[in-house]
Amino acid sequence: MKDIFARLASDFLSAIIFLAIYLVTDNVILATSVAVAGAIAQVIYARVKGHQLSFMTYASLALVIVLGAVTLLTNDPRFMLxxxxxxxxxxxxxxxxxxxxxxxxxxxxxxxxxxxxxxxxxxxxxxxxxxxxxxxxxxxxxxxxxxxxxxxxxxxxxxxxxxxxxxxxxxxxxxxxxxxxxxx
Incomplete structure (x- = not known):
C-alpha cells in the first residue's frame, strides 16, 4: 500500500508543486517554472538511480513541459490544472x-x-x-x-x-x- 501512495505522489508531484507554489505566491510563472524543473529533475534523479522508467513517465514529463510552456506563454494556470x-x-x-x-x-x-x-x-x-x-x-x-x-x-x-x-x-x-x- 505504501508503494501505491509513493507512486501516486510521484505521478502528481509536478501538479502538487505547481499548486503549492501558486497558492503561496500567486505567481503563475514561478509556479510553472518550478513544476517543470521539478518534473525534469525527478526523471533525471530516477535515471541516475538506475530506475526503469515507463512510457507513462516520459509521457507525463512531456505533458508537463508542453502544458507548462503554454501556461508560461499565456500566463494562464488553467493549462497546468x-x-x-x-x-x-x-x-x-x-x-x-x-x-x-x-x-x-x-x-x-x-x-x-x-x-x-x-x-x-x-x-x-x-x-x-x-x-x-x-x-x-x-x-x-x-x-x-x-x-x-x-x-x-x-x-x-x-x-x-x-x-x-x-x-x-x-x-x-x-x-x-x-x-x-x-x-x-
Missing amino acids: AKPSIAHFAIGTIMLKRDWMLRYMPPIITDTVPEYVTAAGYAWAALMFVIGAGTIAVASTGDLKLWAFYISVVAGGAKILAFAVQYVVLRVVVTSRRRAAARA
Whole structure:
C-alpha cells in the first residue's frame, strides 16, 4: 500500500508543486517554472538511480513541459490544472480493453462471475472519463481552491466509493451464485 501512495505522489508531484507554489505566491510563472524543473529533475534523479522508467513517465514529463510552456506563454494556470484530466483519459482508454480487470481479481471471482468483472472494468473506464471531464470543467474556472478540492476530495472520493461498491457487489453476487450452486 505504501508503494501505491509513493507512486501516486510521484505521478502528481509536478501538479502538487505547481499548486503549492501558486497558492503561496500567486505567481503563475514561478509556479510553472518550478513544476517543470521539478518534473525534469525527478526523471533525471530516477535515471541516475538506475530506475526503469515507463512510457507513462516520459509521457507525463512531456505533458508537463508542453502544458507548462503554454501556461508560461499565456500566463494562464488553467493549462497546468488540466494535466490530470489527460492522465484520466489515458487510463480510461486503457480500461476499455475487454477483461483488463480479470488479472487483478482472485480466482473465486474470476471463476464465478467473470462477466461482472468485465462490466466493472467498463464502469471504471467510464468513471475515469467522467473524472477527466470534470477536471477540465473545474480547471477552466481557474479557481485553484475548487480545483484542489475536486482533485483531492471529489475525484479521490469517487474512486474510493467505486472500489467499495465494486467490492460489495462482487461479494454479494459471488456468495449468491455459490449458494445457488450448492443447492443445485
